[in-house]
Amino acid sequence: MPRPRSILVHLRPAQRAAFFTPAIEAEMAKLTDQFHLWTEPEVSAEVLAAKLAETEAEVLVCGWATPRLPEPLPAALKYVLYVSGSVKTLVSRDHLEQGAVVTNWGNSISRIVAEAALMHVFNTLRATAHWTLRMHVEKGWDEDAPPAGSLFGRNVGIYGFGFIARELVKLLRPFGVEIMTHAPGMPDDVLREFGVARAMDLNDLFAANSVVVNLAPLTAETRDSIGLEQLRLLDVGEVLVSVGRGPVINEDALLTVAAEGQVQFALDVFHQEPLPADSPLRGLTNVMLTPHRAGPTDDRMVDAGEFALANLRAYVNDEPLRAVVTPEIYDAAT
Incomplete structure (x- = not known):
């Protein structure tokens, strides 16, 4: 597979700093000729849809701040790389049944x-x-x-x-x-x-x-x-x-x-x-x-960032992705 035509990263500034070191971000940017970093903290689903269309993103890297994806997905969008856990606020089961490729942080945490x-x-x-x-x-x-x-x-x-x-x-x-x-x-x-x-x-x-x-x-x-x-x-x-x-x-x-x-x-x-x-x-x-805090500590969110980079490289090289969210995995999530 050739390089992704465009990668759009949508993370709040604090999430960006937690998940991605400058080195990880630099390696991601090398994988495409169009690397769009978007750190608006609060965006609507309509604004997200417009941004996806504007950037013609083939890959969306996103996290907790990203609103629900449009239905149907934009034709250019081929891969959604979610850097955190449950994707239920991001995608619907219909997205997955229609062939959307979505991964999350898998076993990295x-x-x-x-x-x-x-x-x-x-x-x-x-x-x-x-x-x-x-x-x-x-x-x-x-x-x-x-x-x-x-x-x-x-x-x-x-x-x-x-x-x-x-x-x-x-x-x-x-x-x-x-x-x-x-x-x-x-x-x-x-x-x-x-x-x-x-x-x-x-x-x-x-x-x-x-x-x-x-x-x-x-x-x-x-x-x-x-x-x-x-x-x-x-x-x-x-x-x-x-x-x-x-x-x-x-x-x-x-x-x-x-x-x-x-x-x-x-x-x-x-x-x-x-x-x-x-x-x-x-x-x-x-x-x-404890208030649902058993997930990654602040200092180990970078583990999920490194996992995301590895998955992005796998996508670029047409290799198997890890932690693919299937409809069955979706149903078991909270």
């Missing part, structure tokens, strides 16, 4: 999300939410200490076994944990490669492990799949961490068990985001909350 999951495992085992409220809000000390646990020697269950789960396995290894996963359809040879046992079902995962991490994709089968039956299998002081998709956990069951105060929870994703100010989850001493 997997190790960072796995790091956040591990952080939450530590926080729950050590009851950090309790001590944060006790010392900051109540101005107290060590009264009524909840059970505290170590990660060493634990049994850890992971719901789902995608890229993030595999990175989490690597991070868990120094702690001598036994790891099990419930990931229907995952080939046995993949689990053997990572030294992970297979749970018979979701109940088996919760019954056999004192730490469970939700990293399952959101599908018709996984929605509300963690319910009261599974949560009741966790004993006092045991842990559920959720950094995957919020609706995988049944909300009523979550609120019921969390309010009882016996199981430790760390939640980064929710049924409704932002989490309502009056959510019963707020203020519970056994629930660590």
Whole structure:
């Protein structure tokens, strides 16, 4: 494939600085004779459509600030390179079914999300939410200490076994944990490669492990799949961490068990985001909350920028693209 006739990059200034170093940007610019850098922070869908027509962009590199693409897509636009995660605010399923080629940050951030999951495992085992409220809000000390646990020697269950789960396995290894996963359809040879046992079902995962991490994709089968039956299998002081998709956990069951105060929870994703100010989850001493921040840290967004550059080079050289968003992947996104 010859060089793209035109590349249009639309990112807010802060996003541009986070994702692209000057070196990455310079390498992108070398791949075309027409490199258009557009940093308007707020644009409408109509303004975007006009800009695409004006630049005759063959490739659009964009991020969170970019509005929904026009339907149908401009004839000149062949590839949409989204530097961040879910593309649901950018493209429709119809775009994909009509053949639009769209990629996102794929597994470039997997190790960072796995790091956040591990952080939450530590926080729950050590009851950090309790001590944060006790010392900051109540101005107290060590009264009524909840059970505290170590990660060493634990049994850890992971719901789902995608890229993030595999990175989490690597991070868990120094702690001598036994790891099990419930990931229907995952080939046995993949689990053997990572030294992970297979749970018979979701109940088996919760019954056999004192730490469970939700990293399952959101599908018709996984929605509300963690319910009261599974949560009741966790004993006092045991842990559920959720950094995957919020609706995988049944909300009523979550609120019921969390309010009882016996199981430790760390939640980064929710049924409704932002989490309502009056959510019963707020203020519970056994629930660590973060506002969907398990993704790349400010200093590691450049990983996604490097991934984007590699994909752009692959496009130029007519090589396979990584992290292509299919209709099925689109359906599982939030």
